[in-house]
Amino acid sequence: MPTPSFLERIAAWPWAEGVTVLFGFAWGAMLGSFINVVVHRLPRGESVVTARSRCPRCGSAIRPQDNVPVLGWLWLRGRCRDCAAPIAASYPLVEAACGGLVMLLAAAELVGGGRWLPAFAAEPLQGIDRLLRGDWTLLVVLFVHSAAVLTVMAWSLLDGAGHRLPPAWVGATLVVAVTAVAAVPQAAPPEIWPGSATWPPAAGRLATAVVGVLAGWLAGRAGRGQGVRWGLPLVGSVLGWQGVTVVAVAAAVAGGLTRSGAAGRGFWIAGATTLWLAFSGPLTRGIMSLLVAEPAP
Numbered sequence: 001m002p003t004p005s006f007l008e009r010i011a012a013w014p015w016a017e018g019v020t021v022l023f024g025f026a027w028g029a030m031l032g033s034f035i036n037v038v039v040h041r042l043p044r045g046e047s048v049v050t051a052r053s054r055c056p057r058c059g060s061a062i063r064p065q066d067n068v069p070v071l072g073w074l075w076l077r078g079r080c081r082d083c084a085a086p087i088a089a090s091y092p093l094v095e096a097a098c099g100g101l102v103m104l105l106a107a108a109e110l111v112g113g114g115r116w117l118p119a120f121a122a123e124p125l126q127g128i129d130r131l132l133r134g135d136w137t138l139l140v141v142l143f144v145h146s147a148a149v150l151t152v153m154a155w156s157l158l159d160g161a162g163h164r165l166p167p168a169w170v171g172a173t174l175v176v177a178v179t180a181v182a183a184v185p186q187a188a189p190p191e192i193w194p195g196s197a198t199w200p201p202a203a204g205r206l207a208t209a210v211v212g213v214l215a216g217w218l219a220g221r222a223g224r225g226q227g228v229r230w231g232l233p234l235v236g237s238v239l240g241w242q243g244v245t246v247v248a249v250a251a252a253v254a255g256g257l258t259r260s261g262a263a264g265r266g267f268w269i270a271g272a273t274t275l276w277l278a279f280s281g282p283l284t285r286g287i288m289s290l291l292v293a294e295p296a297p
Contacts, residue, residue, distance in 0.1 A: 035098065055085060070096050105146055181237055210237075212244055216248070220233065251268035
């Protein structure tokens with residue numbers, strides 16, 4: 001009997017799934033911390049890479065132990081260590097929100113082994129075993145999907161800060177998203193319509209992404225803020241026209257009920273996109289099983 005590999009031994013641990021989910025939260029929270037930096041510095045024309053984080057009141061450098069997402073704010077009780085100036089609660093809230101979104105995606109796409117994604121639905125090996133036995137495509141899918149969701153979050157926060165992104169930046173982001181979906185089959189949205197899967201694979205993925213972008217652009221034309229007008233085309237590239245239509249309606253209803261502004265509606269888009277990516281697979285297959293009659297034995 002062959003000796004189990006290191007990854008196979010990890011897969012047998014009872015808490016491997018929990019660690020993976022916590023990793024997703026930690027990774028998302030770190031990206032949320034970077035988003036906070038971008039939103040604070042970009043409108044001021046400051047570098048988002050080279051400059052150290054400092055207190056905006058006294059200018060003291062933030063210590064590494066105080067810069068831990070969410071926990072750093074709690075340790076400091078929401079105040080600067082040097083001058084005791086209050087630190088806005090929005091910083092840990094953004095970090096926690098980003099961590100929660102990526103955590104949900106990690107639970108569905110890593111721990112779930114991609115079984116809710118169209119490309120993995122029929123695969124025999126499911127659960128976290130797929131990842132821990134060397135199928136790293138799941139990590140690539142998680143990266144593509146979480147990048148789209150968190151980019152919408154960043155654009156929405158920049159709305160709140162009054163900063164408008166150059167159209168060239170937005171266009172380049174959309175091109176990168178469409179290219180990523182076309183290059184990674186497992187990250188592609190469902191086919192445009194039944195039967196279009198007979199197209200050449202790369203052309204079919206490119207078409208689904210482009211149609212999703214166009215559907216998102218049409219849905220976001222009447223919206224306010226770049227989180228809506230450009231966020232919907234972005235998530236359309238990874239959801240397809242079907243998913244972005246549902247997300248646009250859900251975000252509009254939630255934004256109207258909560259009376260959210262332009263930035264808030266972008267948050268609803270990010271949240272609805274995450275829920276669609278996490279749960280649309282089993283819901284769609286369940287509905288189709290009810291509508292499509294099985295052949296008689």
